Amino acid sequence: MGVLTPRPRTRTSGTRALQRVFGVLAVTGACLASAPPALATGPAPTRLADADNPTFGLSSSSECVFGGDIIKSTPWSLQRVLLDQLREQATGKGVTVAVIDTGVDDKNPQLRGAMAAGGKDYVGKSGDGAEDIEGHGTRVAGIIAAREIPGTGFAGIAPEAKILSLRYTGAEEKQGNSRTMSAAIRDAVAKGAEIINISSDTANKQDNTELRNAVAAAVDADALIVAASGNDGADGKSASTYPASYPGVLAVAASDRNDERAFFSQAGDFVDIAAPGVSMVSTVPKGGQCTADGTSFAAPYVAGVAALLKEKHPRWSAAQLATRIQETAQRPGRGPNRYLGWGVVDPVAALSDDSTPGTHPEPDPPVKAGAGEVVPMAVTMGETEAEQERRIAMYVVGAGLLLVLLAGGSGVAVRDWRSKRARQPR
Structure with a gap:
């Protein structure tokens, strides 16, 4: 009986493995991006602006x-x-x-x-x-x-x-x-x-x-x-x-x-x-x-x-x-x-505004239901905390995918080089 040798992995099998990894990471990233952030539980619209330790x-x-x-x-x-x-x-x-x-x-x-x-x-x-x-x-x-x-x-x-x-x-x-x-x-x-x-x-x-x-x-x-x-x-x-x-x-x-x-x-x-x-x-x-x-x-x-x-x-x-x-x-x-x-x-x-103001500010009047007026949506200037955390999550996922692709690509290249070298006559 001849000696059993492992069948060399082809480029196709390596690519399929990378595709599976990519799919897992993509699903994970989508979950992170859609999940409610842990810190976005309160109404406080705070934002760290320019420095971790601002002076006051x-x-x-x-x-x-x-x-x-x-x-x-x-x-x-x-x-x-x-x-x-x-x-x-x-x-x-x-x-x-x-x-x-x-x-x-x-x-x-x-x-x-x-x-x-x-x-x-x-x-x-x-x-x-x-x-x-x-x-x-x-x-x-x-x-x-x-x-x-x-x-x-x-x-x-x-x-x-x-x-x-x-x-x-x-x-x-x-x-x-x-x-x-x-x-x-x-x-x-x-x-x-x-x-x-x-x-x-x-x-x-x-x-x-x-x-x-x-x-x-x-x-x-x-x-x-x-x-x-x-x-x-x-x-x-x-x-x-x-x-x-x-x-x-x-x-x-x-x-x-x-x-x-x-x-x-x-x-x-x-x-x-x-x-x-x-x-x-x-x-x-x-x-x-x-x-x-x-x-x-x-x-x-x-x-x-x-x-x-x-x-x-x-x-x-x-x-x-x-x-x-x-x-x-x-x-x-x-x-x-x-x-x-x-x-x-x-x-x-x-x-x-040159009109004469009162002595205290008044809220904007509410729009009555069925009045036929367009009610504008509340405008958020810049990112909310939730949007910022989702963006960061996507950055993390993207960086992880890049590292996996680099590692996977390097592994495929090394295996192909070893396989080619093993087939060369000595």
Whole structure:
């Protein structure tokens, strides 16, 4: 009896094996793509925007080089706006915006002509609030009113508004508190600031009687206070922050490039509006620019829009300014939600509507059944969390298929080479 030898596998059998593997992986990928993602169980529309560890609030100053370079390109937060159309309607000229913060360094070329007289330092020795060792207030002021200069696409939303710098915190030897903030609010009203920007909140989200009274007095004096909602919202839970939660204050959340809530932005029923707050380019002390994340930099974006409206409609009250900003926002539904408030601010839409607003926003009227009107579907700006996870699943499956095909192809080639070599006479 002859010796039994294994029958060599042909190319056809190897190809069939690869086809079977391909089919199994394709089915697996389809299942992964269609299955509901494990994390998509709650309603929170969060999205990680640009960095795994974004910098927030005052701490963001450590990420910048003061006196550094300018950024040549136009930041995305301005690319989303038809700036030429916006500038034709208003530039903020004649409007004073108080920046209650760490001071504003007017040595930056984009801020030299932007400072209003009457600034004050409550914690340091600058006297006029024009010193900023943290860099926070200088960034806030730049987003509102940085002047246009050659070589950069960045400028403030209201590039002819005036900045009243009231340094309530951020000195080398003294940090501020609710008392210095309250004094700054009263001072801003006394000096005629129509808009007041506050990009910070109280420690541990604590209410404070003195601060509450100062805010109430400013609201009664018809000053519009624009305040950041806070950066502790990564868990998606609602919480109140102050002064943003006080009555009459326009509370601003941060949105990302997809017009969704930036994952760190504090959620809550007090949120009134959202604005870009991710990778925000702005001015820094001694000159130059840098980027940072936070609701601290979403609030001045809205304050700048309010300054534009105040220039165009000087007789409108603070409540009317806030109402127009909210009602013209890019909203995800008929009314507000706890993540974006009434939606993401739309500067051009706010300036283009010349009708006289009320003193509080109203939801869009419901469409009656059988009315014959077309009801638009809710628009999702960019990917949802579920879509993102399905896309990633398909990428994983595709990478796996590629590796299998490479391995299978290499195996077939090696077997063919060995078989050919075995048949050669020796």
